[in-house]
Amino acid sequence: MKVRVPLAELAFTRSGDKGDRCNVGLMAKCPTCYETLKREVTPERVKAFFKDMVKGQVHIYPMDNIHSLEVILDNALEGGATRTLRFDQTGKSMGCVLLRMEIEVEEGELQAAREAEKAIMEKYRDW
Amino acid sequence: MRYIRVGAGSAYWGDMLDPAVELAEKGDVQYLGFDHLAELTMAILQRMKRRDASKGYIPDIVPWMKALLPTTSRKGIKILTNAGGANPVQAGLEVIKVARDLKLTGFKVGVVEGDDILHRLDDIRAQGWRFTNLDTGEEDIDSIHDRIVSANVYIGADELIRALEQGADVVVAGRCSDNALYVAPIMHEFGWQFDHPAYVDKIASAITVGHIVECTLGCTGGMSNLWPIVKDSHRIGFPIAEVYENGDAVITKVEGSGGLVCEWTVKEHLLYEVHDPSSYIMPDGIADFTTLTLMEESPNRVRVRGVKGKTRPDTLKVCIGYEDGFIGEGVIFFPWPQALDKARWAEKWLKERIDYMGVQPKELRIDYVGINMLAGGTARWPENGNGMNEVGLRVTARTSTYREADAIRREVTHLWLAGPIGTSFGVPFTPRPVVALWPTLVPREMVKTTSFVMEVM
Incomplete structure (x- = not known):
């Protein structure tokens, strides 16, 4: 059965800036999650999700080697860090903002993601 | 190894x-x-x-x-x-x-x-190179030439x-x-x-x-x-x-x-x-x-x-910085009861006041702190905003002159007394000059880097 969940269930993130361009890295929590991310996170959906926040195009670069996507948001920082009126001048929060985008996943995929996250947190707790 | x-x-x-x-x-x-x-x-x-x-x-x-x-x-x-x-x-x-x-x-x-190629920009242009803006596509720096403050490769x-x-x-x-x-x-x-x-x-x-x-x-x-x-x-x-x-x-x-x-x-x-x-x-x-x-x-x-x-x-990235007006900013907070309604009232007051005083910012931005300051257009507004403990209003404006930026900032401070009951404020900001960046490229061979070593005798 399919369920709608926020992207946060399947991915970690980190975002930053280069001029007026914001880059959002999405890391899949598990190999299955990566396939789901590639299917669900498309430039069209990301652009629609951000509404007026992203004025330019959205590009997505897959990284199969580390199960991650690099999502590039053009003209997304109201002119870039030095002249923007945004409080978050350098787009640090944009990844977390994107994690709220809803995607459609199989219940099994969601379960795998939740177990993967739990295992990750357990593994590094004692490092 | x-x-x-x-x-x-x-x-x-x-x-x-x-x-x-x-x-x-x-x-x-x-x-x-x-x-x-x-x-x-x-x-x-x-x-x-x-x-x-x-x-x-x-x-x-x-x-x-x-x-x-x-x-x-x-x-x-x-x-x-x-x-x-x-x-x-x-x-x-x-x-x-x-x-x-x-x-x-x-x-x-x-x-x-x-x-640092600030003093070499025209010389490099004279050799036929154009500093095309990588973000906007503008072909050369003519439109900002008089306002350039830095150019570094x-x-x-x-x-x-x-x-x-x-x-x-x-x-x-x-x-x-x-x-x-x-x-x-x-x-x-x-x-x-x-x-x-x-x-x-x-x-x-x-x-x-x-x-x-x-x-x-x-x-x-x-x-x-x-x-x-x-x-x-x-x-x-x-x-x-x-x-x-x-x-x-x-x-x-x-x-x-x-x-x-x-x-x-x-x-x-x-x-x-x-x-x-x-x-x-x-x-x-x-x-x-x-x-x-x-x-x-x-x-x-x-x-x-x-x-x-x-x-x-073959080319190196250059960041050209140029003066681009000023930013005026102010922040105020509103407490329960009716925190969100108070913030909305203040937004309306500010816009009317700015208009009434004849100040014309190039861009005005109003953020509801705790609601949409980071989430922007994707924000989900609270169902019971008036039940919130507090709501902040952040006001920023881009202007051509320092005077206008200061005027915007001052209008926010006027809400200290003109605003609804409980309106709170911290230490006011001073207007800041904006240096915008013009990202561009330069041919590697036109950049002459050197080094030397000094020694403690």
């Missing part, structure tokens, strides 16, 4: 000093890199230099060197820094002073110059390597790429050469390593998704790259320090501020991050292997 250990001691102007000292004392490193420059910093430093010709470098270099040199000079650890900013020569002299005070006879400081590792070859204990550069601070010592130690097929992938590997560590705790558990389980974050360790002669590298940190280095923290930073990950373009080469593998060897040790690359580009 031969390896060297390179530590990252600073990610920005204002980073912590104690983890850098820890790296020097306990990191078993041969080199330390210090990045202090962001895109905007060069314009700020140029302005400082214009007011006082003996300024324009990152002033932190003095206390940093005082804290570090006693250890690094004793252990033979070399330091590379871009704290020279807009005035590398003066910064170099400041380091010499510190070394002299510490009685370090024979101590050598290398200075790298040539990134992101230079590569070449002159830093030359300074190391001349025996420099500290190398001070201006706007070299953050990355070059790490590529330089690696290439220097292993004798890797530019533009030689045997070294292209290895240099790409050095670039990747530099990218992973250059933001200090960006790869050791800072800014992390794993924040709930990162241990002892208050004494977080800065990263160390253990780089091998075959191009492999292990990302780690000082034994016993706080923080975390694992597959995830390294991935987090690999993805940070990258465009096309198959083509990460730096002045020293182009790295393909899609070819590498990450392997956890043991706790807090992650091996990076298999980076492929391409030879360095």
